Amino acid sequence: MGVTIKDVAKLAKVAPSTVSRVIANNPRISEKTKQKVRAAMEQLGYHPNFIARSLASQSTQAIGLVMPSSTDVVFQNPFFPTVLRGISEAAHERQYALHMTTGKTEEEIYDGVIQMVQGRRVDGLVLLYSKVEDPVLNYLQDRDFPFVVVGKPFKHEETISHVDNDNFRAAKDVTNYLLQLGHEQIAFVGGNVNLVVTVDRVLGYEKALREAKIPFRNEYIVHEKFLKEGGQEAVRELLLLDKPPTALVVADDLMAIGILNTLTELGIQVPEDISVVGFNNVLLAEMSRPPLTSVDINIFDLGYHATKTLIQLVENPNEPVKRMIVSHRIIKRSSCSIPSLKRPIMS
Amino acid sequence: MGVTIKDVAKLAKVAPSTVSRVIANNPRISEKTKQKVRAAMEQLGYHPNFIARSLASQSTQAIGLVMPSSTDVVFQNPFFPTVLRGISEAAHERQYALHMTTGKTEEEIYDGVIQMVQGRRVDGLVLLYSKVEDPVLNYLQDRDFPFVVVGKPFKHEETISHVDNDNFRAAKDVTNYLLQLGHEQIAFVGGNVNLVVTVDRVLGYEKALREAKIPFRNEYIVHEKFLKEGGQEAVRELLLLDKPPTALVVADDLMAIGILNTLTELGIQVPEDISVVGFNNVLLAEMSRPPLTSVDINIFDLGYHATKTLIQLVENPNEPVKRMIVSHRIIKRSSCSIPSLKRPIMS
DNA sequence: TTGTAGGCGTTATCAG
DNA sequence: CTGATAACGCCTACAA
Numbered sequence: 001m002g003v004t005i006k007d008v009a010k011l012a013k014v015a016p017s018t019v020s021r022v023i024a025n026n027p028r029i030s031e032k033t034k035q036k037v038r039a040a041m042e043q044l045g046y047h048p049n050f051i052a053r054s055l056a057s058q059s060t061q062a063i064g065l066v067m068p069s070s071t072d073v074v075f076q077n078p079f080f081p082t083v084l085r086g087i088s089e090a091a092h093e094r095q096y097a098l099h100m101t102t103g104k105t106e107e108e109i110y111d112g113v114i115q116m117v118q119g120r121r122v123d124g125l126v127l128l129y130s131k132v133e134d135p136v137l138n139y140l141q142d143r144d145f146p147f148v149v150v151g152k153p154f155k156h157e158e159t160i161s162h163v164d165n166d167n168f169r170a171a172k173d174v175t176n177y178l179l180q181l182g183h184e185q186i187a188f189v190g191g192n193v194n195l196v197v198t199v200d201r202v203l204g205y206e207k208a209l210r211e212a213k214i215p216f217r218n219e220y221i222v223h224e225k226f227l228k229e230g231g232q233e234a235v236r237e238l239l240l241l242d243k244p245p246t247a248l249v250v251a252d253d254l255m256a257i258g259i260l261n262t263l264t265e266l267g268i269q270v271p272e273d274i275s276v277v278g279f280n281n282v283l284l285a286e287m288s289r290p291p292l293t294s295v296d297i298n299i300f301d302l303g304y305h306a307t308k309t310l311i312q313l314v315e316n317p318n319e320p321v322k323r324m325i326v327s328h329r330i331i332k333r334s335s336c337s338i339p340s341l342k343r344p345i346m347s
Numbered sequence: 348m349g350v351t352i353k354d355v356a357k358l359a360k361v362a363p364s365t366v367s368r369v370i371a372n373n374p375r376i377s378e379k380t381k382q383k384v385r386a387a388m389e390q391l392g393y394h395p396n397f398i399a400r401s402l403a404s405q406s407t408q409a410i411g412l413v414m415p416s417s418t419d420v421v422f423q424n425p426f427f428p429t430v431l432r433g434i435s436e437a438a439h440e441r442q443y444a445l446h447m448t449t450g451k452t453e454e455e456i457y458d459g460v461i462q463m464v465q466g467r468r469v470d471g472l473v474l475l476y477s478k479v480e481d482p483v484l485n486y487l488q489d490r491d492f493p494f495v496v497v498g499k500p501f502k503h504e505e506t507i508s509h510v511d512n513d514n515f516r517a518a519k520d521v522t523n524y525l526l527q528l529g530h531e532q533i534a535f536v537g538g539n540v541n542l543v544v545t546v547d548r549v550l551g552y553e554k555a556l557r558e559a560k561i562p563f564r565n566e567y568i569v570h571e572k573f574l575k576e577g578g579q580e581a582v583r584e585l586l587l588l589d590k591p592p593t594a595l596v597v598a599d600d601l602m603a604i605g606i607l608n609t610l611t612e613l614g615i616q617v618p619e620d621i622s623v624v625g626f627n628n629v630l631l632a633e634m635s636r637p638p639l640t641s642v643d644i645n646i647f648d649l650g651y652h653a654t655k656t657l658i659q660l661v662e663n664p665n666e667p668v669k670r671m672i673v674s675h676r677i678i679k680r681s682s683c684s685i686p687s688l689k690r691p692i693m694s
Numbered sequence: 695t696t697g698t699a700g701g702c703g704t705t706a707t708c709a710g
Numbered sequence: 711c712t713g714a715t716a717a718c719g720c721c722t723a724c725a726a
Binding site for chain 4: 695696697698699700701702703704705706707708709710
C-alpha cells in the first residue's frame, strides 16, 4: 500500500537504516547520500508512518487535551476556542499533534484519559480546567505522567506544573476599581463553585472589600451557572435585597452579558443605576450594550504557555515543576460609572 | 515499563496470541481461559497499547478533525464547541478517539492533514467547514481517503459524503416569514463568501424574493465578516440607502447580535423599526435584547451524523456515498414584527 | 559513514 | 480451542 522506508532504501540503493538516519537528519550521514535518499523519498512521495515510528521510539509527538464535561455549560464558553488556538500554536511550533477526549460524565472523561495514557497515544496532557478533587489529576500524579493544568490546581499547587492567571489579584483589582469609583455596595456573581477559578475570584473580591473596610455581606455573593439563565436568577435575587448592590463583579463575561440584558429588561440602566464588570474579555464583551468592562486574562497565552511547558516536560524528563502566571488587565468600557444616588428599582 | 500482553500471557500460563484473542473477545476461546486471562489482566493492571495495535491492525480507531483557520473569526463561533460535542458523542459511542489539526494558514492546515493521512494517524476525517476550491478536499478525493464534510461541498456534491442543512431552503423559509409579516424591503447580510453556507443562504433569500415578485436590489446584499464589527459596517451601509430595509436576514447569529447592538446604539428600535433574523440559534440568541429570532440548524446533529457516517465509511470500505440533510426550524423570538410605517432614521 | 539484526507490542495466519 | 511464528514500519545498538 503505502511507500515505506524500504522502498526508499531500495530506490536509493542504501540500507533502510540509512534512510531512517536521513529522516532524523543524523549528522554522520554524508551529504551525498542524504541528497540521494531525499531524492528517492521525493520521487516516491514517501511520508513516514507515525504509528510505526511511535512504536519504535516510544514517543508519539502528540499531546492530549482534557476538556471539561461536554454537557457542562462552560464547554460553550468562547474560552475554549481561544485556549485551543494558543495550544495548537505552541504544539504546531514543535510539531506536536493534538489528541482529544471529551465526555459527558466525569467517568467518561476519566476513561478517556486512561485510554490516552495507558494506550500510549500521547506523550503528555493539558488539562483545560481545574476543579476541586479531580480524579484525573490524582491518577496522573500517581503514575507520574507528564501534564500541565490550565488554571490553578486545587491542591499540591507546588508540585504540579500549571499556567494560570492571578485570579485572586484580578478580582481584587477589579473590585478596587469599583471602590475607587465610589461604590460600596458591591456584589459578586460567581459560577460553578467546584472550579478553582471561581473560588479564587470570590476570595480576591472579599479581600478588596476587607481592605477597604467595607462590611462584608453574605447576601452579596451568589453563585450561579456560568451561562444563560444563570445570570438572570442571580440578578433577581440581588435586586430583591433590602439594600441592593450598586455594582456587580461577575466571574464570567457571558454571565455578565446575560445580566446586562436582564437589567435592561427590568428597566435598570447600566451603568447609571448599576455598574457591571466581567471576566475574560471575550469577543462579545465589546459588542454588548453597553460595551462591557472586563478583565482580559490573555486566554490565548494561557493555552500557549501551558503547551510550551508541557513539551519541555515531555522532552526533558527531569524538568522541574513550572508555575507560570499570565498577566491580566482591566479593559475599561462603558458598563461602569460612579454610583447613582437613587437606588435601582425593579420596574 | 508498561505491562504487555506477554506478561499477561505468562501469568495466565497461555500464549500471547491467546491473550490477544481474549482482548478481541474471540468466540473460539473457551470461557474458562477467558476468565483466567481476564483475571491476569486485572491483576497486572494491563491496558492494551494502542500504538502497537494500530501498527499491526492497520487501523487507529481515531478520526481526524479538520478545523478552519484558527485565525479566522469563524473559529470563535459557538458553532464549533457544539459540533464538537456531536462529533465526540458519536465517536465515543463507537470507541473512536479524536485527533486534531488546526493551523493559521491554509497551508499549515493542509500540511496537518497530510501528516494525519500519510502518517496513518487516523482512519478518516471530518471536515468542519466547506469552502470553495479547497485543496484539502481535492487531496482526500485523489487519495480516496475516507472523509465526510460538515456542510455542502462546493462541487462534486454527489460523490462526497456530507451532512448539511438545507440552507437554501432555510434562508428561503425565513425570508418568507418576513414577507408574510408584510416586509418588502428585506436585506441580506452574509459572511465570508468563500463559505458554501453563505452562498446557499443568499440564494435561498433571493429565491424567496423572486417568488414573491419583489424586485431584487443589489444594494440589499452585503457581505461582511461573520463576527464583530462586521455587523456594524453592514448596518451603516444599509441604513444610508435611499430606501433602507425594514427587515434583515443575517447569515449568522453573532453577526445578528452585533447588528442588534448597533441598531440600539443608533436609536433604532428592534423590532419596531426594523426586524432581524439570524441563523444557528446559538445560546446567546435567547439572551440578546430583544431575544433574537433565529433558524435553529441542529448543530449538534450535524457533528453527530457526520461522524456516524464517517465511521461507517471507515469500517465498510465499499459503503456508498451518503448525503444527509439535517432539519432546521425557525425559532421565533422577539426580533421580528410587522413593518413600521415610518422609515428607520439614523439618529 | 553505512549495513545488519533485533526489538517495540499487537494482530493474524497456520498448524496442531 | 490454542500455540508458534511472521508480519506491521521504523529505530538503534553493534558491526563493519
